[in-house]
Amino acid sequence: DGGITQSPKYLFRKEGQNVTLSCEQNLNHDAMYWYRQDPGQGLRLIYYSQIVNDFQKGDIAEGYSVSREKKESFPLTVTSAQKNPTAFYLCASSIAVSDYGYTFGSGTRLTVV
Amino acid sequence: AQSVTQPDIHITVSEGASLELRCNYSYGATPYLFWYVQSPGQGLQLLLKYFSGDTLVQGIKGFEAEFKRSQSSFNLRKPSVHWSDAAEYFCAGTLLQGAQKLVFGQGTRLTINP
Numbered sequence: 176d177g178g179i180t181q182s183p184k185y186l187f188r189k190e191g192q193n194v195t196l197s198c199e200q201n202l203n204h205d206a207m208y209w210y211r212q213d214p215g216q217g218l219r220l221i222y223y224s225q226i227v228n229d230f231q232k233g234d235i236a237e238g239y240s241v242s243r244e245k246k247e248s249f250p251l252t253v254t255s256a257q258k259n260p261t262a263f264y265l266c267a268s269s270i271a272v273s274d275y276g277y278t279f280g281s282g283t284r285l286t287v288v
Numbered sequence: 289a290q291s292v293t294q295p296d297i298h299i300t301v302s303e304g305a306s307l308e309l310r311c312n313y314s315y316g317a318t319p320y321l322f323w324y325v326q327s328p329g330q331g332l333q334l335l336l337k338y339f340s341g342d343t344l345v346q347g348i349k350g351f352e353a354e355f356k357r358s359q360s361s362f363n364l365r366k367p368s369v370h371w372s373d374a375a376e377y378f379c380a381g382t383l384l385q386g387a388q389k390l391v392f393g394q395g396t397r398l399t400i401n402p
Contacts, residue, residue, distance in 0.1 A: 179331075206388070215297060217378060218332075218392040233389070265331060269388065276322050276380075277390055279331035 177202045181266050181280035187288050188253070188260065196251045196283045198266035205270060207249040208277065211235060212263040221264075224249055253285060261287050290315050292381045294393035302401045303371055309364040309396050311379030319381035321362045322390070323353055326376045335377075338362060349373070374400045 179200045188194045206225045210218040220233030224243040238257025253260045263284050267277040291314045324332040336347025343355040353364045379393040
């Protein structure tokens, strides 16, 4: 079945470390998105990519980086510059928002220890 | 600025009772609107969407939503809730131009009393 796979499900990071969250989709979607979810704040857009080798900053891109070398993959790196990285991270993709909205992965919970 | 607002952070209803979750939007034009549901520790699942036409839209799991332009609202309803409906619900909107980024409300957590 087609879908979005996020890994790992849980991730622990020491302060000062960079960590990379994986997002892979086999839906043949062009557009992919990363959102951060904190209690009471809904989902906030970190980065998005509409096509391979291109990506744009969202509303809270500081301290994060992405790459889009393949259509299927959109990894997110949480750098040491992100001062408050503990959160739930959701990856999504879309082919035609007007028809299907977004398809979401099951998320990665990142905790700084 | 484009925004979606869910005024209620937490709602508790009894099993079998009716449900209405509120959503208000602020856009320069009529946005495309969505309702998603999230179970704890999971991703989001699309319940229903509105683009144009009939202002009452039907979704999965017995949910419906009504678009009211005069009130800038898109409230989600269900006639009779089940214990399995306990989850967090998100309203989202976008304009179908440019990057088609979804803007989400803050979410409403629904608790069901037996």
